Amino acid sequence: MNNLLDIYQRLTNHYGTRNWWPAETxxxxxxxxxxxxxxxxxxxxxxxxxxxxxxxxxxxxxxxxxxxxxxxxxxxxxxxxxxxxxxxxxxxxxxxxxxxxxxxxxxxxxxxxxxxxxxxxxxxxxxxxxxxxxxGRLPSFVVDAYTNRLFGRLGILSGDEKYADVRDLFMSQLPKDIQLYSEYHALIINHCKQFCRKKPLCPGCPCADICLEKQPN
Ligand code: SF4
The missing domain is CATH 1.10.340.30 (Hypothetical protein; domain 2)
Structure with a gap:
C-alpha cells in the first residue's frame, strides 16, 4: 500500500465515513x-x-x-x-x-x-x-491549507509545493475514485480540527507513529 492510501486507511479507521459535502443539492x-x-x-x-x-x-x-x-x-x-x-x-x-x-x-x-x-x-x-x-462528481482532488499542514508534518510535503504540485501528487498516487477523493478531503479537515491543529494534540493521533513532528503534549 502506498503512503497516501495508508494514511487514508488510518483516518477512515479512526473517523469512519464522513459523507461529505454538507449540502442538499x-x-x-x-x-x-x-x-x-x-x-x-x-x-x-x-x-x-x-x-x-x-x-x-x-x-x-x-x-x-x-x-x-x-x-x-x-x-x-x-x-x-x-x-x-x-x-x-x-x-x-x-x-x-x-x-x-x-x-x-x-x-x-x-x-x-x-x-x-x-x-x-x-x-x-x-x-x-x-x-x-x-x-459535479468528477474526480478532482481538493487541496487546502489543512492538506499542506498534515502532509508536511507527515514528511510527504516539503512546504515548497504549489497547489498544482500537491494536487498532482494525490491524483497520481491514488486511484481515480470520486468517493475516495471526497472522503479523503473530508477526513483531512476532520483530523486537522481534532488532532492536527496549528498547535497539535498528538496523543491518540492515528498517524502518530509515522509523523515527523509528533509532540509529547
Ligand atoms: S502526531 Fe501530531 S503533528 Fe503528527 S499528524 Fe498527528 S496530530 Fe499532527
Missing part, C-alpha cells in the same frame, strides 16, 4: 464553495439558511435578486459584496452557456470544466476542485 454545494472562502463553515451555514428561507438556492432565484438583497442574505459569510457578485457571475455564466443546467456543464471532460471554472472571477483552484468533486 449540487447547486447548494457551489454556493457553499464560493461562500466558504476566507470564513468558517458556521457562517456559511447561516448565509445558506438565509438563502433557503427566501427560496433563493437556484440559479434563477439568485439572478432575480437585486445585488443589495443578495448581499444582505449572505452577509454572515463575510466579504459579502465580493461573494454576492461572484455568485451572480457564476449563475449568469451557467445560464448563458449551459441554459442554467449544471448537468450540461459537468457532462464535459474534467480538465475543460476546470479551466472554465478557473476563468470565472473569484474561483481559484481550491474552490474549482471542490465544485468539480462535490457538485
Amino acid at each position: 449540487p447547486f447548494e454545494v457551489i454556493v457553499g464553495a464560493i461562500l466558504t472562502q476566507n470564513t468558517n463553515w458556521k457562517n456559511v451555514e447561516t448565509a445558506i439558511f438565509n438563502l433557503r428561507q427566501k427560496n433563493a438556492l437556484t440559479t434563477d432565484a439568485i439572478l432575480q435578486l437585486d445585488l443589495e438583497t443578495l448581499e444582505q442574505l449572505i452577509r454572515p459569510s463575510g466579504f459579502f459584496r465580493q461573494k454576492a457578485q461572484r455568485l451572480q457571475l457564476f449563475c449568469l455564466y451557467l445560464q448563458d452557456h449551459y441554459a442554467g443546467s449544471l448537468d450540461a456543464l459537468f457532462a464535459q471532460k474534467l480538465d475543460l470544466v476546470r479551466d472554465e471554472l478557473l476563468r470565472l472571477k473569484g474561483i481559484g483552484p481550491e474552490t474549482a476542485d471542490a465544485i468539480l468533486l462535490y457538485a
Whole structure:
C-alpha cells in the first residue's frame, strides 16, 4: 500500500465515513464553495439558511435578486459584496452557456470544466476542485491549507509545493475514485480540527507513529 492510501486507511479507521459535502443539492454545494472562502463553515451555514428561507438556492432565484438583497442574505459569510457578485457571475455564466443546467456543464471532460471554472472571477483552484468533486462528481482532488499542514508534518510535503504540485501528487498516487477523493478531503479537515491543529494534540493521533513532528503534549 502506498503512503497516501495508508494514511487514508488510518483516518477512515479512526473517523469512519464522513459523507461529505454538507449540502442538499449540487447547486447548494457551489454556493457553499464560493461562500466558504476566507470564513468558517458556521457562517456559511447561516448565509445558506438565509438563502433557503427566501427560496433563493437556484440559479434563477439568485439572478432575480437585486445585488443589495443578495448581499444582505449572505452577509454572515463575510466579504459579502465580493461573494454576492461572484455568485451572480457564476449563475449568469451557467445560464448563458449551459441554459442554467449544471448537468450540461459537468457532462464535459474534467480538465475543460476546470479551466472554465478557473476563468470565472473569484474561483481559484481550491474552490474549482471542490465544485468539480462535490457538485459535479468528477474526480478532482481538493487541496487546502489543512492538506499542506498534515502532509508536511507527515514528511510527504516539503512546504515548497504549489497547489498544482500537491494536487498532482494525490491524483497520481491514488486511484481515480470520486468517493475516495471526497472522503479523503473530508477526513483531512476532520483530523486537522481534532488532532492536527496549528498547535497539535498528538496523543491518540492515528498517524502518530509515522509523523515527523509528533509532540509529547
Ligand atoms: S502526531 Fe501530531 S503533528 Fe503528527 S499528524 Fe498527528 S496530530 Fe499532527
